[in-house]
Amino acid sequence: MDSSQPTHKNERMPEAPRSTVVTLYSRPGCHLCDEMKATVDDVTSGLPVTIEVVDITTDPDLERRFGLEIPVLLVNGRKAAKYRVSAEDLKRIIDGRTPRPAAAEDATSQSR
Numbered sequence: 001m002d003s004s005q006p007t008h009k010n011e012r013m014p015e016a017p018r019s020t021v022v023t024l025y026s027r028p029g030c031h032l033c034d035e036m037k038a039t040v041d042d043v044t045s046g047l048p049v050t051i052e053v054v055d056i057t058t059d060p061d062l063e064r065r066f067g068l069e070i071p072v073l074l075v076n077g078r079k080a081a082k083y084r085v086s087a088e089d090l091k092r093i094i095d096g097r098t099p100r101p102a103a104a105e106d107a108t109s110q111s112r
Contacts, residue, residue: 019048019049019050019099020047020048020049020050020075020076020094020097020098020099021049021050021052021074021075021076021077022040022044022049022050022051022052022073022074022075022094023051023052023053023054023073023074023075023077024036024037024040024051024052024053024054024071024072024073024074025054025056025062025066025070025071025072025073025074026053026054026055026056026070026071027055027056027057027070028055028057030070030071032070032071032083032084033070033071035084036071036073036081036084036085037053037071039085039086039087039090040073040090042087043087043090043091043094044094047094049094056070069082069083070082071083073085073090075093075094075097076097076099078097080093080097081093
């Protein structure tokens with residue numbers, strides 16, 4: 001069975017994210033978190049990116065999961081960095097995980 005097809009008539013295929021989502025797990029008073037947030041803000045300025053900042057102290061499960069291993073940065077739900085990330089690395093990560101419109105993908109694959 002082709003796994004790219006729905007298994008039931010009424011099932012819908014999961015949609016690819018329409019924009020890039022950057023999630024920063026942090027806590028108040030964390031200087032590394034502040035530095036990473038500044039890098040995220042600088043790199044994503046003007047880009048179609050949603051930035052979510054999550055204070056792990058508001059959720060006991062997140063506090064247990066991350067503890068002192070923050071900041072943690074996710075791009076489209078996948079871990080991208082921990083503690084520090086350079087602007088150049090973040091640009092590369094975001095570019096590699098940004099969904100491309102189907103028309104652009106078709107043009108790219110046809111030019112190869």
